[in-house]
Amino acid sequence: MVHSIEYINDERFKWWRIEYLRKIFKFINYQDSPSILDVGIGEGHWSIPILEIMQEDWFFTGVDIEEYWVHKSSERLKKHFPTKKDDIKVLQGSAYKLPLVDDSFNLVTCQTLFLHLDSPSKALSEFKRVLKPGGYMLIAEPINIFNRLDISSVDENLDVAIKVSTTNLWLYYHEGIRKNNQGNQHIGAFLLNYIQKEKLNVIQIFGNDQVDITTKIKNNGIWWENEEEIRKYATLGGASKQIVETGLMALKKVAQMKKKQSLENCFSQIIPSSMVIYLIKK
Numbered sequence: 552m553v554h555s556i557e558y559i560n561d562e563r564f565k566w567w568r569i570e571y572l573r574k575i576f577k578f579i580n581y582q583d584s585p586s587i588l589d590v591g592i593g594e595g596h597w598s599i600p601i602l603e604i605m606q607e608d609w610f611f612t613g614v615d616i617e618e619y620w621v622h623k624s625s626e627r628l629k630k631h632f633p634t635k636k637d638d639i640k641v642l643q644g645s646a647y648k649l650p651l652v653d654d655s656f657n658l659v660t661c662q663t664l665f666l667h668l669d670s671p672s673k674a675l676s677e678f679k680r681v682l683k684p685g686g687y688m689l690i691a692e693p694i695n696i697f698n699r700l701d702i703s704s705v706d707e708n709l710d711v712a713i714k715v716s717t718t719n720l721w722l723y724y725h726e727g728i729r730k731n732n733q734g735n736q737h738i739g740a741f742l743l744n745y746i747q748k749e750k751l752n753v754i755q756i757f758g759n760d761q762v763d764i765t766t767k768i769k770n771n772g773i774w775w776e777n778e779e780e781i782r783k784y785a786t787l788g789g790a791s792k793q794i795v796e797t798g799l800m801a802l803k804k805v806a807q808m809k810k811k812q813s814l815e816n817c818f819s820q821i822i823p824s825s826m827v828i829y830l831i832k833k
């Protein structure tokens with residue numbers, strides 16, 4: 552299956568307020584006509600707001616490991632910025648071995664790429680290689696345990712044991728993904744260590760400025776994943792059968808409550824901010 556296909560859609564445009572991103576960009580001193588690289592571009596949901604902030608004055612390169620996303624993003628960006636067609640190129644390649652020369656970009660950026668990588672150091676050192684001296688990196692990655700914690704409008708009086716069981720289950724689930732070399736779902740919290748190892752300077756770390764309030768119930772409220780997938784990865788992560796089954800029962804109980812409240816047309820879920828943006832200078 553194409554990488555991340557089930558997670559990439561226009562909902563991503565709601566993750567950031569453009570005014571907030573604009574404030575972040577005030578910390579970046581870029582020259583005229585900066586060259587920008589977005590790695591793991593997907594369909595361009597991160598590149599588009601960034602390029603809008605930079606107005607007409609840029610040269611853009613995207614990279615993705617999947618041919619599918621290379622075509623999709625190239626088409627989408629060229630359609631979105633019709634007067635800039637000649638300044639946009641998207642290449643197929645890996646974050647571990649970028650098909651680009653040293654010291655060639657003013658800004659290297661990505662969103663939800665590192666969470667999929669089993670070697671963040673390797674990618675970060677490639678980002679550093681292609682970045683011009685004095686250039687910036689802008690890395691937006693999640694800490695996905697926050698949005699798994701059941702802090703929602705339904706659970707003020709929910710038994711603490713149920714909240715513990717669901718959190719427990721998600722931690723093992725994420726550990727299973729990591730053990731399976733599919734990356735670290737909490738990478739937003741750990742990137743600092745990797746950045747320091749590369750001797751890069753963190754200028755500022757930003758959190759997301761909004762919470763996701765949604766009445767949508769996915770997979771009967773359990774989340775995006777199906778039961779079998781949760782069972783598989785949590786077990787791989789080291790959870791006992793009892794932890795998995797108790798956790799699943801707790802998830803279902805919370806799901807039922809959310810569903811009921813959703814039917815009554817209340818907000819069912821308030822997802823706390825889980826994204827972190829690192830602004831880094833070479």
Ligand SMILES: C[S@@+](CC[C@H](N)C(=O)[O-])C[C@H]1O[C@@H](n2cnc3c(N)ncnc32)[C@H](O)[C@@H]1O
Pocket residue numbers: 554555558559563590591592593594595596597614615616617620644645646647661662663664667668
């Ligand atoms: C979750 S998507 C994020 C897409 C886009 N950055 C966004 O925020 O909408 C992750 C993207 O990274 C790409 N990807 C995964 N591993 C990669 C690698 N090693 N090198 C380059 N791209 C990779 C996937 O194909 C996918 O398009």
